[in-house]
Amino acid sequence: MPLVPVSGLRHQHNPKAATGVPVTARVRAVMPSSGLAAAKAEIGSWPGYAPTPLRDLAGIARAAGLGALLYKDEGARFGLGSFKALGGAYAVNRLLKAELAKRGIAAATADLLSGKYAEAARAVTVTTATDGNHGRSVAWGAHIFGCACVVYIHGTVSPGRERAIAAYGAQVVRVDGNYDAAVRRAAADAEAYGRFVVSDTSYPGYMEVPRDVMQGYTVMADEAFSALAAPPTHIFVQGGVGAMAAAVAAQAWEAYGAARPRIAVVEPENAACLLESAAAGRPVAVGGDLETVMAGLACGEVSLLAWEVLEDGGDDYLVVSDAAAVAAMKLLADGACGDAPFVAGESAVAGLAGCLAAAAVPAVAAALGLGEGSRVLVFGSEGATDPETYARLVGRTPQEVTAACSA
Ligand SMILES: Cc1ncc(COP(=O)(O)O)c(C=O)c1O
Numbered sequence: 001m002p003l004v005p006v007s008g009l010r011h012q013h014n015p016k017a018a019t020g021v022p023v024t025a026r027v028r029a030v031m032p033s034s035g036l037a038a039a040k041a042e043i044g045s046w047p048g049y050a051p052t053p054l055r056d057l058a059g060i061a062r063a064a065g066l067g068a069l070l071y072k073d074e075g076a077r078f079g080l081g082s083f084k085a086l087g088g089a090y091a092v093n094r095l096l097k098a099e100l101a102k103r104g105i106a107a108a109t110a111d112l113l114s115g116k117y118a119e120a121a122r123a124v125t126v127t128t129a130t131d132g133n134h135g136r137s138v139a140w141g142a143h144i145f146g147c148a149c150v151v152y153i154h155g156t157v158s159p160g161r162e163r164a165i166a167a168y169g170a171q172v173v174r175v176d177g178n179y180d181a182a183v184r185r186a187a188a189d190a191e192a193y194g195r196f197v198v199s200d201t202s203y204p205g206y207m208e209v210p211r212d213v214m215q216g217y218t219v220m221a222d223e224a225f226s227a228l229a230a231p232p233t234h235i236f237v238q239g240g241v242g243a244m245a246a247a248v249a250a251q252a253w254e255a256y257g258a259a260r261p262r263i264a265v266v267e268p269e270n271a272a273c274l275l276e277s278a279a280a281g282r283p284v285a286v287g288g289d290l291e292t293v294m295a296g297l298a299c300g301e302v303s304l305l306a307w308e309v310l311e312d313g314g315d316d317y318l319v320v321s322d323a324a325a326v327a328a329m330k331l332l333a334d335g336a337c338g339d340a341p342f343v344a345g346e347s348a349v350a351g352l353a354g355c356l357a358a359a360a361v362p363a364v365a366a367a368l369g370l371g372e373g374s375r376v377l378v379f380g381s382e383g384a385t386d387p388e389t390y391a392r393l394v395g396r397t398p399q400e401v402t403a404a405c406s407a
Pocket of ligand 1: 295299348
């Protein structure tokens, strides 16, 4: 019996992946090696910074026929519930400092946190489109560093996620259509009202801010690699627009060089723009409503900057069903196979679900070189960022699962 349903599993190898070589010049051009040190120094100075835990899923690894399975748990990141806290807020910090500098103010982070230049900071408005977590990060960054913020959400973003963004004082605007429609509206309104777009996705002519977002994410990857007892052979990482996967892939390459782990990017069935791009050999968009329970991954267009990295450094692309993701959430909530139970959100577990589904299908496992000798790292990118959705999918509230952990 597979640990998660395998129907709907798709695998696409990336024939262009550069394996057995040091980090390519193309990847370095997108993610310079100096970026991590700057992001670590900045983010490490923010109140509440602490590395997130790396959980050992030894029982699930045994049951899946893997040597080791480690889960980097971003559920507690800065109290925001997802790894996205590292990216959007970091980009807000850098953008606000740059804008204040243009007005003759050399603000340090401590100045922004203390409100020293509050009036000048409030005159800067940042804006973004989001399916939830990125908008929460931008709104939180604007809140702590003192600028104004307008966040665009699309039709299917849940009221719980909307409330979480508004809680940081941002103005929230709901737009008809999907995530990509919200991206376009945010950009158009920014132009009209003189706001600064802080997007996690890049497009022609808009690369610097999304690069900062990705640099912020490398802090998560670096923490994980520093905490591992042995280098991973495989990393399974979920993809929305691909920024997180690209940050992880680039940092893994920096950390392990030519011996880097094999990178598998995992997406939902209706939003597999990265897999389709790998199949086509160029960025291609996926249309439709992109419907999936994995709300953070409901993206139809790749980030061009992320694609630059993933075309060289993303070895395999997988698609998993919503049922596989929900099964993976339940495995973790139940403390399956003797592992300690914990809370993981629906977008958090896509990488894990992809790994477990791949391990259960002999042809896919063989294609990925996955087996008893594999040391797999997955990135649990969120906790229960939408508690109502979590309770509906798992059958228990996040509080009930957490109470069972500490019992
Ligand atoms: C929890 C979670 N995991 C993963 C992702 C995917 O990140 P990216 O869009 O950079 O691929 C998102 C994006 O919103 C997310 O919220």
